Amino acid sequence: MDLTCPACRKHNPDADCCTRCGADLVPLVHIRQAAQQALEEGRHCLQRRRSSDALRAAEHSWQLKHTPEAAGLAFLACLHQQQFDAATRWYRRAQLVKPENSGIF
Ligand SMILES: [Zn+2]
Numbered sequence: 001m002d003l004t005c006p007a008c009r010k011h012n013p014d015a016d017c018c019t020r021c022g023a024d025l026v027p028l029v030h031i032r033q034a035a036q037q038a039l040e041e042g043r044h045c046l047q048r049r050r051s052s053d054a055l056r057a058a059e060h061s062w063q064l065k066h067t068p069e070a071a072g073l074a075f076l077a078c079l080h081q082q083q084f085d086a087a088t089r090w091y092r093r094a095q096l097v098k099p100e101n102s103g104i105f
Contacts, residue, residue, distance in 0.1 A: 003015070003025050003032075005020065005025065006023065007023040008021040012025065031064050032064075035065035035067065036061075038070075039057070039058070039061040039069055042060075043073060045057060046073065046076060046080070051077045054080075055077035058077055059074060066093075066097045071093040071094035071097060072094045074086075
């Protein structure tokens, strides 16, 4: 899982610091892990038809890192709740955000 250094924009393989400028990348790793954890929790909730909890988890994941997966989960949770306007907004967000590993972290 590559990280792009926020200081110098160098792509780094899994590392605790940037190989070019030495910036600490650990906080970014933690944010990414928390976003992934929230996403997995949301998927778990949706599988158990707890769409409100799934939506909250998806929104939390989205706040930490904008991913198509978080937007997609929120889209499905909104559909399950028959919130079609919100589902449409999440669908558009999922289409606009770049795939994993192409963002800043
Ligand atoms: Zn750097």
